[in-house]
Amino acid sequence: QVQLQESGPGLVKPSETLSLTCSVSGDSVSSDFWNWIRQPAGKGLEWIGRMYASGSIDYNPSLKSRVTMSIDTSKNQFYLKLRSVTAADTAVYYCARADNWNDAFFDYWGQGTLVTVSS
């Protein structure tokens, strides 16, 4: 069964870089399409970006200037970096799998990790 697990610092200082890892089991990151999604407390969901192991990457234009996603097939992990964070980036961050590049719906999710931006 497919499982995803986010990990990374729970507290990041303003202007610094948020770095998260998603570890995947039960599936290979060399196949399928891997996404990051976030959710500020009590609010809705915001899609951050997607990637495929072939190198295809696509970011939400609202975050594109600050986001980098990458993948390590040898570790079966993928990663998120968000630069120059502010309090507005405080949220629960989820990694999620999609079966398709287009028509992407998310059938497996990590449990989420809370990242707080504060000095």
Add this chain to the structure above:
Amino acid sequence: IQMTQSPSSLSASVGDRVTITCRATEPLITYLNWYQQKPGKAPKLLIYGASILQSGVPSRFSGSGSGTDFTLIINSLQPEDSATYFCQQSYSAPWTFGQGTKVEIK
């Protein structure tokens, strides 16, 4: 593409039929998905392609619609259905979600 759900919240009794609507600012054909989220948990995929039930999801959940207007129906509401429900369009990236509908049990 902006997604708008209504109502934002509702309260219903066990056994009731509950209807949640989702409207898009552009036609989606049937590229519309529904998720259920319980407090402190990740969203769970319920329906994709507007009307296709994800494996393992109870048949009391159903979806319909095309174009810009979509509906999620919960037939015979159960206590475990207390949650927030989100729609998500998968027609055009960036993928976007509705703001959510919170369903409470009376």
